[in-house]
Amino acid sequence: KQEVTQIPAALSVPEGENLVLNCSFTDSAIYNLQWFRQDPGKGLTSLLLIQSSQREQTSGRLNASLDKSSGRSTLYIAASQPGDSATYLCAALDRGSTLGRLYFGRGTQLTVWP
Amino acid sequence: DTGVSQDPRHKITKRGQNVTFRCDPISEHNRLYWYRQTLGQGPEFLTYFQNEAQLEKSRLLSDRFSAERPKGSFSTLEIQRTEQGDSAMYLCASSYFTSRGMSSYNSPLHFGNGTRLTVT
Numbered sequence: 001k002q003e004v005t006q007i008p009a010a011l012s013v014p015e016g017e018n019l020v021l022n023c024s025f026t027d028s029a030i031y032n033l034q035w036f037r038q039d040p041g042k043g044l045t046s047l048l049l050i051q052s053s054q055r056e057q058t059s060g061r062l063n064a065s066l067d068k069s070s071g072r073s074t075l076y077i078a079a080s081q082p083g084d085s086a087t088y089l090c091a092a093l094d095r096g097s098t099l100g101r102l103y104f105g106r107g108t109q110l111t112v113w114p
Numbered sequence: 115d116t117g118v119s120q121d122p123r124h125k126i127t128k129r130g131q132n133v134t135f136r137c138d139p140i141s142e143h144n145r146l147y148w149y150r151q152t153l154g155q156g157p158e159f160l161t162y163f164q165n166e167a168q169l170e171k172s173r174l175l176s177d178r179f180s181a182e183r184p185k186g187s188f189s190t191l192e193i194q195r196t197e198q199g200d201s202a203m204y205l206c207a208s209s210y211f212t213s214r215g216m217s218s219y220n221s222p223l224h225f226g227n228g229t230r231l232t233v234t
């Protein structure tokens with residue numbers, strides 16, 4: 001069974017810092033890896049999706065990388081802002097199922113203070 | 115806005131009662147998923163549909179839980195004889211899936227805002 005771990009569980013930084021959030025997964029036979037943002041009491045917003053054949057994806061101040069061989073993905077946030085405060089979740093889509101089951105980590109709770 | 119919508123947003127019920135949640139996916143999406151999330155945890159997979167067919171169910175989906183997607187559009191998730199352990203956020207998501215020969219593609223999942231269930 002796929003297991004996804006996220007480190008750190010929580011992070012508190014001043015505005016302007018560059019951040020790295022880590023995600024690791026146990027089974028490298030993934031179809032893709034997706035990063036989500038979740039605000040308190042809300043659903044998930046998709047940030048970036050990296051296909052298994054890709055190494056990274058970028059959107060604005062966000063950059064996600066994928067290293068399947070080591071079972072790791074990182075989310076890099078440049079020049080953090082208070083509006084970035086949220087929980088960030090990574091999820092791996094297994095090839096083993098009919099591409100239907102995402103395995104989530106517990107998330108990294110990010111606080112960016114002014 | 116044509117995102118995934120869920121109803122109700124909040125549901126408080128007494129133990130032993132039955133509850134039903136509804137999810138309307140993005141109209142072009144043929145796949146619909148149900149996840150459950152408890153406080154401090156990531157979402158856990160419950161089940162998913164492709165069109166009206168239920169393709170996979172988690173062991174978390176006990177016989178008190180049933181999900182339907184009768185016409186391949188909206189879906190309902192029913193919990194019978196609710197227990198306090200059922201208290202959670204129930205999230206619905208949708209995606210577009212296509213396959214041709216050996217290759218297949220699943221678009222990013224789009225989630226709704228969830229239904230928060232509290233069982234007292």
